[in-house]
Amino acid sequence: MLKEAPTMEHRFQINLSGLIDLLSNHLYTRPDVFVRELLQNASDAMQARTRLAAEFSGSIELHVDDDMHAVRFIDTGIGLTEEEMHRFLAVIGESSKRGVWVGQAQDYIGQFGIGLLACFIVADEIELVSRSATSPDAPALRWRGRPDGTYDIAVLDEDVPPGTSVRLIAKPESRSLFTADKVFAAASYYGGVLPWPIEVTHKGQSKAVNDSERTQTFPWDTSHLPVSSRKAFLMEFGRRSMDTAFFDAIPLVSETGGVNGVAYVLERTPAHNSKSKHRVYLKRMLLSDSVENLLPPWAFFVQCVVNCSELRPTAARNAFHQDEKLQKTQEELGACLRNYLVDLARRDPAQLQKLMAYHHMTLKALALEDDEFFKLFAPWFSIETNYGQSTLQVYLERNQRILCTAGVDAFRQIAQIAARQGIDVINAGYVYDAELMTKYGELFPLTPVRFVEPSDIGHQLQNLSDEQEARHQNFMQLAQSVLEGFACTVKLKVFEPGDLPTLFASNRDANISRQMTVSTEHVDDLWKDIVTQVKQEENSEIYFNYGNALVRRLIQHPDASLVQRIVQILYVQALLMGHYPLSSRELGLMSDGLSGLLEWSLMGTGEKPTWH
Amino acid sequence: MALENTTEAALARSLISQSQEFDYGSSEKADLLDRAVVAADRSGSVSLQFDARHERMTVAVFSGEDELALAMYAWCQHITDTRPDIIDQTSILWPSKWILPMLPEFSRINQKQIDAIAADMAKRYEAQNLSRRPVYAKRSEVYSIQGNMRQAREFWDKAIAEPRDGYADCAACEHSYAVRLLAQEGRYEEMITAAQPILDGHLSCSQVPHIDLPQIMLAKYALGRKDEARELYKRSYRLIRSNMEYIQLVAMLIEFKVAESELKEAAVVAARHLPWLVQIKPDKLKMQYMRALHCLLLAIADKAEGKSLRVTEWLNSLLDALETVYGAADNADLAHRVKLLTSKVAEAGLTIAGNLDARNANDYFTRQWHAPAFAYVAP
Numbered sequence: 001m002l003k004e005a006p007t008m009e010h011r012f013q014i015n016l017s018g019l020i021d022l023l024s025n026h027l028y029t030r031p032d033v034f035v036r037e038l039l040q041n042a043s044d045a046m047q048a049r050t051r052l053a054a055e056f057s058g059s060i061e062l063h064v065d066d067d068m069h070a071v072r073f074i075d076t077g078i079g080l081t082e083e084e085m086h087r088f089l090a091v092i093g094e095s096s097k098r099g100v101w102v103g104q105a106q107d108y109i110g111q112f113g114i115g116l117l118a119c120f121i122v123a124d125e126i127e128l129v130s131r132s133a134t135s136p137d138a139p140a141l142r143w144r145g146r147p148d149g150t151y152d153i154a155v156l157d158e159d160v161p162p163g164t165s166v167r168l169i170a171k172p173e174s175r176s177l178f179t180a181d182k183v184f185a186a187a188s189y190y191g192g193v194l195p196w197p198i199e200v201t202h203k204g205q206s207k208a209v210n211d212s213e214r215t216q217t218f219p220w221d222t223s224h225l226p227v228s229s230r231k232a233f234l235m236e237f238g239r240r241s242m243d244t245a246f247f248d249a250i251p252l253v254s255e256t257g258g259v260n261g262v263a264y265v266l267e268r269t270p271a272h273n274s275k276s277k278h279r280v281y282l283k284r285m286l287l288s289d290s291v292e293n294l295l296p297p298w299a300f301f302v303q304c305v306v307n308c309s310e311l312r313p314t315a316a317r318n319a320f321h322q323d324e325k326l327q328k329t330q331e332e333l334g335a336c337l338r339n340y341l342v343d344l345a346r347r348d349p350a351q352l353q354k355l356m357a358y359h360h361m362t363l364k365a366l367a368l369e370d371d372e373f374f375k376l377f378a379p380w381f382s383i384e385t386n387y388g389q390s391t392l393q394v395y396l397e398r399n400q401r402i403l404c405t406a407g408v409d410a411f412r413q414i415a416q417i418a419a420r421q422g423i424d425v426i427n428a429g430y431v432y433d434a435e436l437m438t439k440y441g442e443l444f445p446l447t448p449v450r451f452v453e454p455s456d457i458g459h460q461l462q463n464l465s466d467e468q469e470a471r472h473q474n475f476m477q478l479a480q481s482v483l484e485g486f487a488c489t490v491k492l493k494v495f496e497p498g499d500l501p502t503l504f505a506s507n508r509d510a511n512i513s514r515q516m517t518v519s520t521e522h523v524d525d526l527w528k529d530i531v532t533q534v535k536q537e538e539n540s541e542i543y544f545n546y547g548n549a550l551v552r553r554l555i556q557h558p559d560a561s562l563v564q565r566i567v568q569i570l571y572v573q574a575l576l577m578g579h580y581p582l583s584s585r586e587l588g589l590m591s592d593g594l595s596g597l598l599e600w601s602l603m604g605t606g607e608k609p610t611w612h
Numbered sequence: 613m614a615l616e617n618t619t620e621a622a623l624a625r626s627l628i629s630q631s632q633e634f635d636y637g638s639s640e641k642a643d644l645l646d647r648a649v650v651a652a653d654r655s656g657s658v659s660l661q662f663d664a665r666h667e668r669m670t671v672a673v674f675s676g677e678d679e680l681a682l683a684m685y686a687w688c689q690h691i692t693d694t695r696p697d698i699i700d701q702t703s704i705l706w707p708s709k710w711i712l713p714m715l716p717e718f719s720r721i722n723q724k725q726i727d728a729i730a731a732d733m734a735k736r737y738e739a740q741n742l743s744r745r746p747v748y749a750k751r752s753e754v755y756s757i758q759g760n761m762r763q764a765r766e767f768w769d770k771a772i773a774e775p776r777d778g779y780a781d782c783a784a785c786e787h788s789y790a791v792r793l794l795a796q797e798g799r800y801e802e803m804i805t806a807a808q809p810i811l812d813g814h815l816s817c818s819q820v821p822h823i824d825l826p827q828i829m830l831a832k833y834a835l836g837r838k839d840e841a842r843e844l845y846k847r848s849y850r851l852i853r854s855n856m857e858y859i860q861l862v863a864m865l866i867e868f869k870v871a872e873s874e875l876k877e878a879a880v881v882a883a884r885h886l887p888w889l890v891q892i893k894p895d896k897l898k899m900q901y902m903r904a905l906h907c908l909l910l911a912i913a914d915k916a917e918g919k920s921l922r923v924t925e926w927l928n929s930l931l932d933a934l935e936t937v938y939g940a941a942d943n944a945d946l947a948h949r950v951k952l953l954t955s956k957v958a959e960a961g962l963t964i965a966g967n968l969d970a971r972n973a974n975d976y977f978t979r980q981w982h983a984p985a986f987a988y989v990a991p
Contacts, residue, residue, distance in 0.1 A: 271633070322813025322821075327847060369850070406887075407639035409646070429639050435854060438884055445925045451887065508891065511646065516683035518653075519665065526728055527686035533720040534679045534893060581650040 032177055035062075035186035037118040038073045038166055040285050043194050045077025045164055049133055052078065058163070059197040062187055064180045066202075069170040071178055076163040079132040085143045085153055089116060089128070119166075120147040122174035126166065133162035184209065190286045193218060193307060218307055220262045238264045241305060242279070247355060250340045252306055257329030261306025263295075263337060269358045270300050278304040288317045293326070296334040298365030301358070338366060338373055345376060356380060364432040367439075374439060381436065384427040386415035392440075395426065402449040404428035404437050406508075412579040413454040413506070420497050421460055425452065453507035454578065458541055461493040461503075468492075468546070475555040475563070479544070482567045486586070487514050489539045492555075494547045501548045504574035506540035513538045518583065542574055562600055568593030620655035624648045628667050636674035636818075637855030645671055658698045662691055666707070673710045674818070676856035678717065679893040685711045702740055705779055708733045709746050713753040717894035719967035726754060737779070745774035749781065753789065756796055757896065759976030759991035768793060784815035788824050798988055800831040807831075822851040826864040833868065834988055841868070849881075856888045860897050863904035864986070870907045871986035875915065878908050879930040886933050895964045899977060902961035905934070907985035909954040916947050 042060045050056050058076030065071070080088070119126050126145045132138040140160035145151040170178040177183075180202035187209045191198055195216055198209040217223070220237050222230035234249035246264035253260055270276070276299070277290035284307055294304065294311075311320045311329060320326050341363070344352045356363060360382050367374040367381075379393035395402070405411040408429035418425045428434040434451070441449030464472075472492055479490040487510065495503065506514075513535060520531045544551050554570075557563050572590040575582055582590075627648035634641035645668040652664035669684035671677075685707055692699045712733055715726045734747045748771035755764035768790070780786070788810060794803035807828050809815045825848035833841040849865055852858035862885050869878035882905055889901045908930075915921035923946055931949050935941070938956040941949045958981075965977035980989045 322816060323811070324843070324847075326813065407643055409643040429643070431634065431638060431640065434639070442880055442884065442929070445929055512677065512680050515646065515649065516680060519683045519687040523686040523690045526725065526732075527682075527689070530715070530721055530725055530729075531679075531683045531686055534682060534718050536679070536893065581647045582654075583650055584654050587654070 031121065031174070032182065032186040032189075034118045034122050034168065035183065036190040036286065037116065039187065039191040039194065039198070041116070041166075042073055042075035042077060042164070043191070043196060043283075043285060045075050045079070046196050048078040049076070049162075052133060059199070060191075060194075061206075062183055062198070062200045064178065064183050064200065064202040066179070069175045069178050070167060071170075071183055072165055072167045074163065074165040076161065078134065079138070079162045079164055080128075080130040080141070080143075081132045081134065081138060082141055082153060082155075084132070085128075085130070085141060089143055089145065089151070116145070119168055122170055122177055123168035124171055126168060128164060128166045129156065129160060130164040131160045131162050138162070193281045193284045193286070195284055218260060220305060234262055238262065238305070242303065246303075247358065248340075248351075250302065250337060252304060252333055252336050254308075254329045254332035254336075256325055256332055257311045258309030259294075259306050259311075259329060259333060260308075261304055263299075263302040263304045263333075265302050265355065266358065269361075276300050276303050278306065280304075281307040282311070282313060283307075283309050287313055290318050291320070293319045293322065294330070294333065295337070296330045296366075296369075298362055298369065299334060299337055301362040302337065334366075338370060341366075342373065342376060353380075356382075361431065364436055368432060368435055371443060374436075375443060378436075378440060378443075383433070384411075384430070386411075386419045386423075386425050386427075395424065396447065399424050401447060402426060402437055402440060403452055404434070404449070405453070406434045406451050409579070410453055410508075413504075414452065414457055416577070417457055417495075417500075417503055420500075421457070421495070423457075423460070454505040455507040455510070455541060457503070458491070458493070458505050458543060461495040461543060464492055464494065464546055472555050478560060478563060479567045482564050483542070483571060486571070486589075487517060487537075487539050488571070489541050491541055491543050492546055493543045495543065495545055496547070498545070498547045498549075500577075501545055501551050502570045502574040502577075503543040503545070504540065504571075504578045504580060505543070506578075506580070507538070509536055509538040510540045514540070518585075542571060544570070559600075561596070565593045565596040565600065569597070617655045617657075620651045621657050621660055624651035624655055624660050624664055627651060628664060631667065631671070635854070636671060637676070637857060641671055642668075642675060642677070658691060658695055662688060662699050662703070666703070669707060673707070673714075674855075674857055676859060676888070676892055676897075678714045682711065682714065701736070705736060705740065705742070705746075708736065709750050709779075709781070712750045713757060714894065716754050716757045716972070717896040719895040719964060719971055721971075723971060723973075730754065742779055743775045743777045745771050745776060745780045747771075748774065749786070749789070752793070756793060756991075758972040759974055760972070761797055761991045764793060765797070782817050784810070784817040784820040787815050788817070788820045791824055792827055795827045795831055796991060798990055800835055800988075803831050804828065804835070822848075822858060823861065825851065826861045826868075829868060830864065830986060830988065833871070833986065842872075845869075856892055859885065859888045859892050860900040862888075863901045866904040867907050867986040870904075870911050871984075873911070875908065875911055876924070876926045879912075879926050882908055883930045883933040886937065890937060895968060896977070899961050899964040899968065899981070902957050902964070903981055904985075906954065906957045906961055906981070909950055909957060911985065913947070913950050913954060916950060921946075 039060065046056075046058050046060070049058065061074045063072040063074065116126065124147065126143075128143045128145075129140060130143070131140045140156040140158050142154045142156050143151060168178075177186075180200060184200045184207060187198060187200055192210050194210065197215060199206045200209060201207075211219075214221075219241075220234060222233050225233055231249060234251075235246065238246050238249055242264070245267055247267040248265040250263040250265065251261075252263050266276075275292045276295065277292060278294050279289040280287045280291040280294060291313075294306065294308075295302070308329075311326055312323070313320055341352070341355075344355065363377055364381060367377055379391065379396075381392045383390055383392055383395060385395060403423060404426035405414055406428060408427060411425065411427035411429055414425055415427075426433075426437065428437045428451070437449050437451075440447065463469075469492065476490055476492060483490060488504075516531055516535050520528055523531070544555070546552065546555075554563060554566055568589050572582065572586055572593070575586060627644045631641045631644040631648065634644075645664065648664040649661075649668055652660040655661075665684045665687050669681050669688060672681035672684060685704070688699075688707065689704050692701055692704050712726075712730055715721045715729060730747075730751055733750065734744070737744060737747050748767045752764045752767035752771060755761070755767060772786075772790075781789070787806070791803055791807045791810065794800075794806060807824060810821045810824050811828065813821075825844050829841045829844040829848060832838075832844065845865060845868055848861070852861050852865075862881065866878050866882050869875070869881065885901075889898060889905075892898060892901075912921060912927070921927070927946070931946075931953065934953050934957075935949070938953055938960070941952045962978065962981055965981045968977045969975050974991075976989070976991050983989045
């Protein structure tokens with residue numbers, strides 16, 4: 001037993017350079033992320049200053065100095081006092097946006113208090129000069145921080161306007177990021193939607209990152225355009241900003257998530273289970289261009305550009321927290337997409353048909369969640385039947401009820417024989433189809449929906465008379481003994497087509513039972529007992545066609561060893577016809593049957609005249 | 613050593629790879645892996661046979677095919693023990709955590725067998741000198757399923773006192789279990805507080821929050837926070853509706869609708885998922901779905917007695933669907949059909965509850981059976 005030691009409290013030791021390495025290699029995916037972090041801080045400082053003076057209108061400037069390999073970020077925001085420098089610049093995880101600055105924390109972009117560390121990925125020193133706007137007497141201060149965790153603060157004897165300027169000098173390996181072009185590109189990428197004029201200045205020349213006349217609206221805003229040209233504007237904006245053409249554009253709004261943006265319908269069929277990645281601005285600063293969970297899961301047919309103000313991102317920035325607010329936001333955005341589709345169905349059916357050719361999966365997924373949508377779109381759902389590709393509407397013109405299989409394999413096994421019996425079966429084994437068929441039955445109870453398994457086909461086949469059954473009892477017993485160990489029951493029936501000698505039928509339970517048997521042949525007794533106790537013994541069935549000439553000759557043949565070989569081969573042939581995969585044992589059965597047949601035929605040749 | 617049939621091996625690998633594109637619970641995923649197992653067997657490669665069966669086991673575990681998962685696990689364990697030159701001994705340690713808590717859900721598996729598998733799991737962790745955290749945690753789950761809450765709590769406390777290593781469940785899964793344990797103990801206030809990180813999405817995993825939301829819904833409902841419970845219903849059903857693995861959670865949602873007197877909604881969901889009742893094999897899960905059906909039928913019978921029930925499409929659909937499982941009545945009178953089905957469902961459900969209780973040496977499931985819809989039953 002452990003002896004209890006006196007309790008002592010210790011503190012974690014944080015290795016700052018190790019943490020920076022962690023951030024640069026794991027959390028941040030782009031090396032220019034320092035631009036985002038500094039723009040974010042600048043924007044938050046400006047936002048804080050508007051709380052002090054509503055009429056405040058400032059700007060953010062980025063000055064690139066090629067000779068020094070340096071960049072300076074200058075904002076006219078609220079600035080920092082010395083106490084704030086100690087507290088916010090030196091304590092990791094203590095974001096300045098938590099309560100101390102004016103206003104509410106949610107007014108600001110930064111949430112995690114680790115942004116400044118991103119600068120150490122590219123620079124060995126951060127020099128920050130700031131003067132707080134909270135007091136006219138506030139001194140200008142210079143803060144210098146180093147990646148070893150040390151920093152100093154000096155009071156400057158200079159007349160500095162309120163605001164903050166941050167200067168970074170590139171590490172040698174990061175100099176390529178400090179060119180005017182790279183800084184401009186990064187500032188446009190991350191801060192192109194910020195509500196403050198942003199300029200990059202290089203060698204005395206200034207270039208605007210955003211349209212200073214329209215900083216209060218979003219680049220996708222079309223309210224200033226006539227209605228007739230709005231769609232073209234949005235399509236062009238989508239093509240330019242995502243470098244690809246789209247099928248259509250859908251305005252998105254969610255009050256709960258504070259979302260405003262555009263969803264672009266993809267002009268291609270996305271892979272099932274693929275997740276659309278959306279470009280998301282959080283409070284007008286780019287959060288990521290690969291956010292995954294903004295929309296409901298069925299909406300993988302669009303790619304969005306949106307700004308949101310009320311959702312909480314995860315630290316990795318590629319998703320939002322799965323909370324109730326996100327769920328409501330997803331519902332509201334889902335409603336925008338749904339309304340678009342419903343409207344399209346009424347307004348432009350030809351365009352809807354084109355969209356369905358790309359995105360039938362997403363429409364099926366949506367239909368599962370929305371009854372009204374289901375009723376509207378169900379007739380157009382594409383389906384696979386044993387008579388070929390079709391739509392549900394066409395199928396229902398041929399049938400009073402829906403017969404379908406729940407699995408693709410079951411459909412393969414059933415398709416051919418069902419067609420020969422004149423039975424029209426839908427393959428509902430593909431994603432969503434089984435649930436959709438069930439839902440069809442719920443919403444349209446006058447059209448019964450029935451799921452069938454290959455074994456159900458057996459019930460459609462014609463029985464022999466009692467007298468015929470009795471006459472062929474010997475054959476049945478022999479065939480059953482040949483298939484001993486294959487969990488398969490032999491039956492004799494009459495069915496079309498007459499040239500089909502046998503038919504193999506199995507259902508889900510029989511397949512599982514077969515797999516369980518094969519997998520536990522060699523396991524220890526404990527497991528063998530357990531599996532036997534939980535296993536539901538279920539046999540597959542093989543139907544010999546009494547209407548087939550070969551079968552009729554077979555069951556009357558006097559040579560039992562020949563009948564045995566032929567039964568072996570017909571069994572395997574039936575599996576192959578039904579698209580069932582052959583196990584090693586079944587391959588062995590076929591091989592044994594074939595060599596037996598060859599031997600039998602060779603045995604006979606000695607008594608016949610030879611041809612050579 | 614047998615030569616590998618490269619064509620079959622390539623086919624098996626390709627089928628396994630294709631299966632990754634589908635979600636758990638989809639028939640396409642299972643079909644592809646069934647074929648992969650056959651192709652792997654034909655390839656002669658032991659490691660590929662292991663991979664294919666390991667994948668099939670995983671899919672079976674997360675798709676409600678528990679009986680198949682047990683058989684696949686048995687095969688994998690056998691190969692791990694007999695061919696350590698090919699398959700690493702640690703390969704089955706993680707799946708053993710899925711397998712142990714499945715056992716008490718089958719009434720035909722006796723206590724001695726459960727204890728033997730639990731002891732075997734402990735021995736395997738010990739042999740690798742690993743933390744006992746997963747061993748105690750899964751033992752706790754077994755006890756909780758059997759309604760032995762004192763031992764369940766005792767083993768959970770032991771589990772979390774052990775260090776975490778690479779075989780411990782993730783933080784979300786462990787927290788989820790701790791929350792559900794509180795729920796089963798009836799400690800609803802604590803449970804709801806503890807569940808907040810799950811509700812907020814801070815903790816999530818492949819089955820979290822799916823398996824938690826209905827329990828949280830029940831707790832909130834019991835505490836009178838009915839509007840919050842209603843919100844959770846919608847959030848919950850969307851997550852669980854496509855996977856048979858969640859049949860007992862669907863059963864809880866049906867009972868919730870019955871408790872809310874929304875019989876039409878309850879009946880539609882009950883009929884929709886009725887095929888699962890036929891397919892699912894663990895007795896505990898069958899019994900819980902039957903219990904939900906029983907609650908629904910009792911509520912329908914109550915309304916029929918009060919003459920406030922009309923013959924509607926939804927009612928006919930439900931009764932027709934139930935009659936395909938339990939057999940049709942000899943006359944078409946609504947009250948008669950409902951009465952007959954109620955007694956047939958009760959008979960089947962109580963038999964299972966009795967069998968589980970006999971093995972567990974308590975009366976937990978029988979008492980559960982007799983409790984009102986969506987009510988807490990103390991173990």
